[in-house]
Amino acid sequence: GAGAFFKLEAKDAAGTVLGTTGDVAIAVTDEWENHSVEFVMPEGTVQMAAVIVASRWDGVACDFAFDDMFLMSMGVLDVIAPDPVQNVSATASSYYNLVTWSDNAGEEGETYNVYASTEPITDISSSTVDIVAVNVLEGASAAVHYLHNPLEDSDVTYYYAVACKDASNNVGGPGSSDGSITNTAKGVPTISLTPPVSFAADGDLQEWYDSGIIPFELGATDNSYGTPHLGFGEVDDDNDLYGTIWAAVDDDYFYVAAEILDNVVNNDASSGWWTADVVQLCFGFYDQHGSKHVGMQRGTEPDYKLYFTPEGANSDNGEGLLAAHGDGNYFHEVFNPDYVFEFRISLDSILIDDDVRLIPANGTRTPFEPMVYDNDGDGLEAIMVLSPTNDDNAHQTCEVWSNTWIGDQSTVDIDKEVIANEFALFPNYPNPFNPVTTIGFSLPNAQQVSLSVYNLIGQEVVSLVNKELPAGYHTINWYAGSMASGVYLSRLSSGGKTSTQKMLLLK
Numbered sequence: 405g406a407g408a409f410f411k412l413e414a415k416d417a418a419g420t421v422l423g424t425t426g427d428v429a430i431a432v433t434d435e436w437e438n439h440s441v442e443f444v445m446p447e448g449t450v451q452m453a454a455v456i457v458a459s460r461w462d463g464v465a466c467d468f469a470f471d472d473m474f475l476m477s478m479g480v481l482d483v484i485a486p487d488p489v490q491n492v493s494a495t496a497s498s499y500y501n502l503v504t505w506s507d508n509a510g511e512e513g514e515t516y517n518v519y520a521s522t523e524p525i526t527d528i529s530s531s532t533v534d535i536v537a538v539n540v541l542e543g544a545s546a547a548v549h550y551l552h553n554p555l556e557d558s559d560v561t562y563y564y565a566v567a568c569k570d571a572s573n574n575v576g577g578p579g580s581s582d583g584s585i586t587n588t589a590k591g592v593p594t595i596s597l598t599p600p601v602s603f604a605a606d607g608d609l610q611e612w613y614d615s616g617i618i619p620f621e622l623g624a625t626d627n628s629y630g631t632p633h634l635g636f637g638e639v640d641d642d643n644d645l646y647g648t649i650w651a652a653v654d655d656d657y658f659y660v661a662a663e664i665l666d667n668v669v670n671n672d673a674s675s676g677w678w679t680a681d682v683v684q685l686c687f688g689f690y691d692q693h694g695s696k697h698v699g700m701q702r703g704t705e706p707d708y709k710l711y712f713t714p715e716g717a718n719s720d721n722g723e724g725l726l727a728a729h730g731d732g733n734y735f736h737e738v739f740n741p742d743y744v745f746e747f748r749i750s751l752d753s754i755l756i757d758d759d760v761r762l763i764p765a766n767g768t769r770t771p772f773e774p775m776v777y778d779n780d781g782d783g784l785e786a787i788m789v790l791s792p793t794n795d796d797n798a799h800q801t802c803e804v805w806s807n808t809w810i811g812d813q814s815t816v817d818i819d820k821e822v823i824a825n826e827f828a829l830f831p832n833y834p835n836p837f838n839p840v841t842t843i844g845f846s847l848p849n850a851q852q853v854s855l856s857v858y859n860l861i862g863q864e865v866v867s868l869v870n871k872e873l874p875a876g877y878h879t880i881n882w883y884a885g886s887m888a889s890g891v892y893l894s895r896l897s898s899g900g901k902t903s904t905q906k907m908l909l910l911k
Contacts (some may be wrong), residue, residue: 412443415451418837422446440735446755447483486511486568489579491629494549494564496587499630501549505566505579507542513571518564519578520720525565528578528852535695536564538803549590550792552629552810567801573669586625593618593628594809595772597764598683599652599659605746612661614648621776622647622788622806629806636798637786639778643667643741645788647683647776653764653810658754660685662747668780669740671714679784680745684711685722685773686798686805688771689754689762691816693756695875696771697802703868704880705801706759707771714738719748720799721756727843743755760868761794761883763840773798773805816879829855829896832882843868843905847872848876853898857882857907860891 405713409427409834416422418451423446451747491506510603519528526624527533530762536791537547551560562585565578600611612619623646626641638787639645646665653659673680688697690705700721703856709720714736724751727734748903751762773794778786788797791806830844857871865887868880889911896903 411455412441413453413455414443414445414449415453417450419451424447427508432875434653437663439835450827465880477595481779483572483574485574486570486576487515488577489566489568491580492564492566492579494581494585496585499551499588499590500583500672501551501562501564501587502546503536503549503564503566504546507578508568511542511568511570511701514542514657515569516542516544516547517567517569519548520549520564522561522563522565524584525578525580525798527875528565528567529694530876532876533565533694536835538695539569550793551587552807554591554594555589556591558591561586561876578657580630590630591649592808593620593859594811595770596650596652597654597766597811599654599657603659603746603748605733605735605748607735607744607746609663611747614864615650615652615736616651616797620647620649620651620790620791622649622774622776624788629788629790629792633794635751635775635787635789635794637784639788644780644806645776645778645786645787647774648878649683649774651772653751653762655751656751656762657748659746659748659751661744662774663742663744664689664776665742666778667741669738669743670779670781671738672779673713675783677711677713679716679779680713680777681779682711682713682777683745684709684775684777684799685806686771686773686775686802688802688805690760690770691753691765691768691879692771692807693769696805702757702759704755708754708756709799712736712747717745717749723756725893726753755883758883759816761840763842763881764810765816765842767816768810769812769814770810771802771805772808774908782825827896827898827901827903829894829905831905832894832907836910837884838909838911839887840881840883841907842876842881843894843904843907844879844881845903846877847875847898851898853896855880855896856894861892865892881889882907 411427412425413421414423418430425441425443444486486508489505494501494503517538519533520536521533523534536549540547564581567578568576596617598614602611623642624632627644644667648663650661666681669681671680673894683807686709688707711718711720714849717726717734719726734747750835776788791804794804826848827847832841832843852872856864856867858864888908889909890909894907
């Protein structure tokens with residue numbers, strides 16, 4: 405039968421063979437066929453040669469035709485990471501630090517990622533490191549780090565690092581600032597751990613005004629996070645559009661209330677709910693550190709999008725109506741001008757698919773981005789937003805969502821004996837529990853890790869984590885609502901090490 409061998413040869417500018425695939429056998433038929441082989445080209449390759457030898461093994465004479473046999477200029481293959489960025493520094497301004505650096509000489513078309521941490525930065529994948537900006541273009545050489553703190557202004561200290569990503573997507577090691585910089589962070593509203601005692605979804609917001617909870621303010625002249633920002637369009641003044649939004653959570657429910665000043669209320673949603681006067685709320689129920697989500701996620705770090713209309717509170721995650729007007733969990737009233745609403749939802753009911761239930765903890769930093777849409781009768785005119793980077797794209801990416809905290813502190817209290825540079829699994833809390841508990845563990849470096857729960861006969865009842873995680877202290881919630889009372893074992897495994905803790909579920 406007819407057969408052939410071909411191979412690819414990688415050559416430098418002088419024609420010297422730097423590497424080859426070796427002979428690859430192919431069958432030859434009377435039909436045109438495409439053939440390919442995976443080949444990682446050596447550094448310095450500028451030419452690729454396809455070498456083909458064909459024959460009939462039974463000796464019968466025949467003709468062969470091959471198409472597209474040619475040398476192809478590849479350019480010089482770049483597999484070398486850029487040098488660390490130089491001259492990284494930060495300058496303090498009003499509620500933000502301006503981070504600057506020198507672009508890498510010799511690079512073209514590169515971008516820069518900017519990182520911040522309250523500790524010196526040696527590993528940008530650490531859970532203690534936040535991403536300030538990504539893909540900053542060549543020539544900009546600067547990024548703004550907005551500084552926020554729960555409820556009250558407070559001095560904060562940060563270290564910075566910048567890493568270069570070249571045009572071939574090679575990422576260099578980070579260049580770090582010589583030292584830290586201390587500046588004042590702006591006190592911002594939070595999700596209160598103490599909802600109004602007399603909460604009732606009835607449209608009367610007096611219990612919120614009396615609660616002492618600081619609301620999020622979004623207006624033309626005022627924004628809780630600093631400079632007012634419109635994600636889209638224009639507004640005339642605070643009478644045209646102004647939003648006051650409260651948020652709270654307890655062990656059972658998430659609460660939201662809003663008073664919207666709007667000189668013309670238009671609820672015509674015939675062209676889509678987003679074209680009417682409506683409030684949208686994007687948030688995540690997890691402790692957010694490190695890089696923000698790009699797309700919506702489920703599981704251990706679930707993201708949610710809700711919108712509130714006169715008819716009800718709705719999921720923008722495809723889950724439909726969450727609460728109807730007047731059902732005891734939602735109330736919406738239009739005065740025109742202005743409107744108000746109140747809402748609560750069970751922390752169990754909000755879950756989607758494999759979402760892990762929130763256990764409210766003081767100091768949890770959570771994504772939170774409220775938006776107020778305005779339609780005075782001529783279609784969508786404006787969207788008032790919280791985040792200075794939200795340019796009407798919060799529905800597309802979580803990267804532009806603001807962050808706030810649950811409670812009144814900036815970090816979750818962790819046992820002082822927790823040593824984040826060791827492999828360790830810690831006792832769950834609370835223990836005994838019903839039906840939710842938190843499991844904490846620490847990793848000395850970034851690694852693939854598995855955390856599962858087993859019953860006493862060794863059967864795995866749930867896998868909570870099975871992925872690579874950065875070094876540091878981590879927590880995961882286990883919702884055991886469908887489990888029977890009894891003793892369970894949490895088991896942490898990574899790199900040949902295993903640790904186990906007992907947990908008691910009492911219903």
